[in-house]
Amino acid sequence: MIRLNVVVEGQTEEGFVKQVLYPYLLERNIVVTPRLVLLKRSRGSSARGGMRNYAQPKWDIQQWLRQDRSAYCTTMFDLYALPRGFPGVNNIPARSTPYQQVRHLEKAFSTDLSNPRGFIPYLQLHEFEAILFSNVNILDSALNAFTPESKLNELLQIMDKFENPELIDDDPKTAPSKRLYHLYPAYDKRFFGELVAEMIGMDSIRAECPHFNSWIERLEGLDPIT
Known part of the structure; x- marks a missing residue:
């Protein structure tokens, strides 16, 4: 078995790794362990989740x-x-294109850590909610239970403007999460995020999100560390 530790930004990503990524990679002989970014430690206790500055994830990953x-x-x-x-x-x-930008940042990330053996940087384009747009029918079906009417047409109109979910822009007003909050006021990332992602499934997410798929391909190709 290959072991893979995953440092995640928040509870939704942690839930996604546990409920969706873990069983998927386990079938490929990869055991995944997620951990929230360490924010601070004091007197035997610690606080995790979220990132106020880069020093926090850098220290946690190095440790x-x-x-x-x-x-x-x-x-x-x-x-x-x-x-x-x-x-x-x-x-x-x-x-540069969004894909060139994210590759540039991932490379800079690894370089800043001195390219440690076994480290695989991954940044989600543009945020976690992008993967929920991989199947807008399932997305609307899950969230429609908490809204007066279906917003499927609006979701389809959003997707008509972009080549794939990862390219939905990162503007503070129109990022994927902001679009969901606007269409579905009851949307809660922590509650719905991993649930909808699990309903959509890894195969659909990989098919619709090229950068995410490249990450999974790299993980699938890992050899045991000796």
Whole structure:
């Protein structure tokens, strides 16, 4: 078995890794362990989840890599609203595509950590909610129970504007999550995020989200660390 540790940004990503990614990769002989970013530790207690600055995930990842040298380590952080100080943010190439931007940032991320053995950086384009747009029929079916009427037509109109869910923009007013909050006021990321993702399934997410799929392909190709 190959072991893979995943440092995640929040509880929704943690739930996604446990409920969706874990069983999927277990079938491929990869055992996944998620952990929320460590924010602070004091007197034997710790606080995890969210990222106020880059120093927090950097320290946490470095610690986990040192403590568990027989496991790979990857991340699941939103590209949207990266914490201050994140490497590569200030020198993103002009007129680059979202895919070029995210690859640039992931490379800068790994470089800043001195390209440690077993580290696989991953940033979600543009945020977790993008993967929920992989199947808008399922998305609307799940959220429609808490709204007066279906918003499927609105979801289809959104998707008509973009080549795939990962390209839904990261504007503060029109990021994937903001669109969901607007259409479905009862939307709660923690409650619905992993539930809808599990309903959609990994195969559909991979088919609709190229960058996510590239990440999974890389994980599937891992060899045991010796």
